[in-house]
Structure formats: structure tokens, C-alpha cells
Amino acid sequence: MTASWTSCPDLVACLLLCATTALSQDFQLQPLNSTVLRGFDARFNATVQGKWEVMTWHVKGLLVLSVSNRVFFNVTSSSPQFSARPCTNGNVNCVAFTIHNVTRSQAGPIVCSVLGHYEFKTAQLQVEESGTVSIMGGNVTAVQDQQVAFQCMTSDWFPAPNISWSLNGEPASGSLFNTSNVPDGDVFNSTSVLSFQAVSNATVACWGTVSTLPNPISSSSFLAVVPKPPDWTVLIAVVVSFGSAGLLVLLIFGIVFCCRRRKEKKPNYQDEMSKRVRTQSQVSSVSAAGQGQGQVNAGYVLDGQTNAAPSQHSDCGFSQRNGQEARQWLWLQTTLPGTRGDDRQDTPVMERELRVVGEWRGMQPRRSRSVDIGMAAWLDRRLERRLDRRLERRLDRRLERRLDRRRVIIVNENNMP
Structure with missing residues (x-):
């Protein structure tokens, strides 16, 4: 066995x-x-x-x-x-x-x-081991369509908790938040950030849990959404654009208008001379109707120019003869025939102005013709206005004297036997 x-x-x-x-x-x-x-x-x-x-x-x-x-x-x-x-x-x-x-x-x-x-x-x-869950910042107020972010912090969990979010009780998509875990000794701390676009009021909740936790631990916050203010950007841009265009158009019109006015007011030497000739003709006709006949003093020379040759006072391209004719014509205006002593009380002033004109036209060396013509035209217009006023006064006085003489003649004729 x-x-x-x-x-x-x-x-x-x-x-x-x-x-x-x-x-x-x-x-x-x-x-x-x-x-x-x-x-x-x-x-x-x-x-x-x-x-x-x-x-x-x-x-x-x-x-x-x-x-x-x-x-x-x-x-x-x-x-x-x-x-x-x-x-x-x-x-x-x-x-x-x-x-x-x-x-x-x-x-x-x-x-x-x-x-x-x-x-x-x-x-x-x-x-x-379960820890704590809290949403940082509390309640949030945001403008409609604004991007908002909520941060959830968990601490003293083991192992790292499973964090989720909900909006108005509905689970939030995992693409809207991200979570990071950091060990702290023998426990874990976690941070989760939820970002989304604010559309309407919502209750935001953060949930933390582990496999053995009967009920997840949560923290909630309220999102208040206010209406978005009206966007005036487009309207302001349109108004500014049209306003700028309008100002540009007005500026162009203003420039064109000023240029035209300046061009219209720009003195013309030939026109000035034509005016003087017409005025001289009127004076000559008045003088012929008066009692006496005035004579043009062709030998008159302005003060301070007796020893100066005409060629010494002429500018480049400016006619000496035109200047001489203007001076003789102006002198003729101040020595109208048939005037009395009281009619010529302004003669010294006129002579001084004539002297200024003569000095300007004959004694300014090396000045451009455009400047010379402009200054001369200004002085001539000024003298012409003053002469026109004096001529009107003189004609009125002459007419009164003629009427007086006519009355005397009529009275004498009536008194004759």
C-alpha cells in the first residue's frame, strides 16, 4: 500500500x-x-x-x-x-x-x-473626503449680450472633486467652463471658471461631488441682466459725415463767393480813368452853364516836386502821362470856375490830398504796378466821393443864386414904367 x-x-x-x-x-x-x-x-x-x-x-x-x-x-x-x-x-x-x-x-x-x-x-x-464649494464675487449684474464669467473655488477635497455648473437648473455645457485641480498636502483644491454671454436673468450654481457623496455640495449666484443701451454709434457717424460734408460745401461756397466779390471789387485802371473822364465832362458842362469860364492850370505842379523830373518818380511800366492827367484833373475839381471864396474853404485839404496822390503816383520807387494801381484807385475813389458831395453843394448854391438873380430881374421888369 x-x-x-x-x-x-x-x-x-x-x-x-x-x-x-x-x-x-x-x-x-x-x-x-x-x-x-x-x-x-x-x-x-x-x-x-x-x-x-x-x-x-x-x-x-x-x-x-x-x-x-x-x-x-x-x-x-x-x-x-x-x-x-x-x-x-x-x-x-x-x-x-x-x-x-x-x-x-x-x-x-x-x-x-x-x-x-x-x-x-x-x-x-x-x-x-468632501470639502467646501463657493462662487467668488456673489451676485453679478451685466448688460445684455455682455460676456460674463463666474469663478468657483473648492477646497479640502479628497480625491479631486468632480465640478459641474447649472443655469436655471439646467446642466451647463462642458465647453462653457474649465477646471483645474491643485494638490494641497493630502487634499485637493480646485478652481473652475464658467464663461457665457448674458441673455436674460439666470441662477448660476456650481456643484462639487465625489463618488461616495450622497448629495453634491453646491453654491449659487444670481445673474441680473439689464437692457443694452441704444447704440448711437451709427447715427453719430451719419450725422458727423453729413455735417462735415455740409460744412465743406459751405466753405467752398464761401471761398468762391469771396473770390468773386474780390474780383468784382478789384480796381481796374482803365475803368477809373473812364470815370474821371466822365466826371470831368460833367464838370465842364456845369462850368459852361455858369457865369464865368474856369481855366485849367496846366502849369500847376504839386509841392515838393518842382525840381524832380517826371522820369525820376515813375515806376516800372507805369505811365507818367496818366499820373499827370490825374493830377491836372484833380486840380481842376478844386478850382471850379465861378465859385466864390466860401465855396473853396476846403481847398487846403484838397491840395494836401492831391499832394498825397501825386507823391504816391510819382515818388514811390520800385513798387509793383498792381500795388500802385490798387493804392491809387483807393485814393481816387475816396477823393471822388468827397468831390461828388462838394460838387452837389456847389451846384445847389449856384442854382439858388441863379434863381435869386432871376427873381431880381423879374421884379425890376415889373417895376419899370
């Missing part, structure tokens, strides 16, 4: 493997991975088939609880935080191990072992 067992080593190995597998299947631990939120309870169930006497539980390598099943079910715990009980009343083959008020320090391997021919079982415990 012994020889037969010795001659079959493969059969022995197969039997031992089957026995070991059978024994290992008599002991199970569930769940093998558990994730709970800090402050909640973590529970593991150990199921043993067959008779067992002692069961122990280790948390991160430390023995925290033992269960004895020799006489009756007896639990020995190192802390009230750890407890064990049968899964159902009277069924000691299933033991429920519970860690109350789990902390982050207890996260790690949970080992259950049964005394006897049972293997130990290991499960993993993970502990999550």
Missing part, C-alpha cells in the same frame, strides 16, 4: 491541491474593495463554512477586533469604533465587521483570518 502511494507522486500532489482549494473556498470576504465617505461606516462580511472557533480582524496591520465561537459568540474590540456581529440572528457562519465613523487614517488593507485550516482574506478600504 505504501509502495503504491510512493509510486504515484502526481496523484498525491493532485489530491493535496484539491484539498487546499476546498478548504480555501470554505472562507470568503466581501467586499474586497470598499470606498466610503469620511464620517460614514465601513462594513465587511466574512463567511466561514464549517465549524470555526476564533476570527481576527486587522486594520492597516493592527489587530482591532477578535471573535470567539467556542461556547457562544463573544467579541473583543480594541475600540468602540470597531464592532462585529452575526449577519443574521443565530447564523454564526457569517460575521459582519463594521468600522464606525471612518477616518482617512484607516484607509488601507483590512485583513480577516480564521484560526484553523483557513487562509486569511484581505480587502481594501478607501476613504473619500
Whole structure:
């Protein structure tokens, strides 16, 4: 018999493997991975088939609880935080191990072992932690169609939280916000920014959560949208454009009008001479109708020019003869025939003005003809106006004298026998 067992080593190995597998299947631990939120309870169930006497539980390598099943079910715990009980009343083959008020320090391997021919079982415990959520800045007021941004800050979370946004209770698109996580020791802090275009009033909420959190933690803010003020840019641009065009047109018309007026008022030497000739003709006709005949003093020379040759006082291209004729004509105006002494009371003033004209026309050297003609025309117009007024006064006085003489003649004729 012994020889037969010795001659079959493969059969022995197969039997031992089957026995070991059978024994290992008599002991199970569930769940093998558990994730709970800090402050909640973590529970593991150990199921043993067959008779067992002692069961122990280790948390991160430390023995925290033992269960004895020799006489009756007896639990020995190192802390009230750890407890064990049968899964159902009277069924000691299933033991429920519970860690109350789990902390982050207890996260790690949970080992259950049964005394006897049972293997130990290991499960993993993970502990999550929730922190705070807040929207920075509070309520926001924005103009319609303005781009607005909300910033959400989370702190003291483990692991990094899952952050989402909602607008008026509706989830916001992921393209509208971005989130960044920053580790701070054994926790995480996160920042999320939501940007969108303000259309109408809205309630904006930021949500933070982890897988074990029953209800996400949120923070909300209210967005108040005010109507967009009217855009006057286009109207102002149109008004400015038309106003500028109008001012430009007015400026052009003004320039053209001034040029025409200046051109119309521009003195013409020939016209001035024609005026003088006509005036001289009128004076000659008046003089012929008077009592005496006046003579033109052709030998009269203005003061200060007796020793100067005419060629010395002439400008380039300006006619000396025209200047002489103008002086003789002006002298004729001041020496009208048939006038009395009181009619010539302004003769010194006229002589002085004639002297100015003569000096201007004869003694200004090296002056352009346009300037000479303009100044001479101005002086001539001034003298002409004064002469016209004096001529009217003289003609009135002469007419009165003639009428007086006519009356005397009529009276004498009536008185004759």
C-alpha cells in the first residue's frame, strides 16, 4: 500500500491541491474593495463554512477586533469604533465587521483570518473626503449680450472633486467652463471658471461631488441682466459725415463767393480813368452853364516836386502821362470856375490830398504796378466821393443864386414904367 502511494507522486500532489482549494473556498470576504465617505461606516462580511472557533480582524496591520465561537459568540474590540456581529440572528457562519465613523487614517488593507485550516482574506478600504464649494464675487449684474464669467473655488477635497455648473437648473455645457485641480498636502483644491454671454436673468450654481457623496455640495449666484443701451454709434457717424460734408460745401461756397466779390471789387485802371473822364465832362458842362469860364492850370505842379523830373518818380511800366492827367484833373475839381471864396474853404485839404496822390503816383520807387494801381484807385475813389458831395453843394448854391438873380430881374421888369 505504501509502495503504491510512493509510486504515484502526481496523484498525491493532485489530491493535496484539491484539498487546499476546498478548504480555501470554505472562507470568503466581501467586499474586497470598499470606498466610503469620511464620517460614514465601513462594513465587511466574512463567511466561514464549517465549524470555526476564533476570527481576527486587522486594520492597516493592527489587530482591532477578535471573535470567539467556542461556547457562544463573544467579541473583543480594541475600540468602540470597531464592532462585529452575526449577519443574521443565530447564523454564526457569517460575521459582519463594521468600522464606525471612518477616518482617512484607516484607509488601507483590512485583513480577516480564521484560526484553523483557513487562509486569511484581505480587502481594501478607501476613504473619500468632501470639502467646501463657493462662487467668488456673489451676485453679478451685466448688460445684455455682455460676456460674463463666474469663478468657483473648492477646497479640502479628497480625491479631486468632480465640478459641474447649472443655469436655471439646467446642466451647463462642458465647453462653457474649465477646471483645474491643485494638490494641497493630502487634499485637493480646485478652481473652475464658467464663461457665457448674458441673455436674460439666470441662477448660476456650481456643484462639487465625489463618488461616495450622497448629495453634491453646491453654491449659487444670481445673474441680473439689464437692457443694452441704444447704440448711437451709427447715427453719430451719419450725422458727423453729413455735417462735415455740409460744412465743406459751405466753405467752398464761401471761398468762391469771396473770390468773386474780390474780383468784382478789384480796381481796374482803365475803368477809373473812364470815370474821371466822365466826371470831368460833367464838370465842364456845369462850368459852361455858369457865369464865368474856369481855366485849367496846366502849369500847376504839386509841392515838393518842382525840381524832380517826371522820369525820376515813375515806376516800372507805369505811365507818367496818366499820373499827370490825374493830377491836372484833380486840380481842376478844386478850382471850379465861378465859385466864390466860401465855396473853396476846403481847398487846403484838397491840395494836401492831391499832394498825397501825386507823391504816391510819382515818388514811390520800385513798387509793383498792381500795388500802385490798387493804392491809387483807393485814393481816387475816396477823393471822388468827397468831390461828388462838394460838387452837389456847389451846384445847389449856384442854382439858388441863379434863381435869386432871376427873381431880381423879374421884379425890376415889373417895376419899370
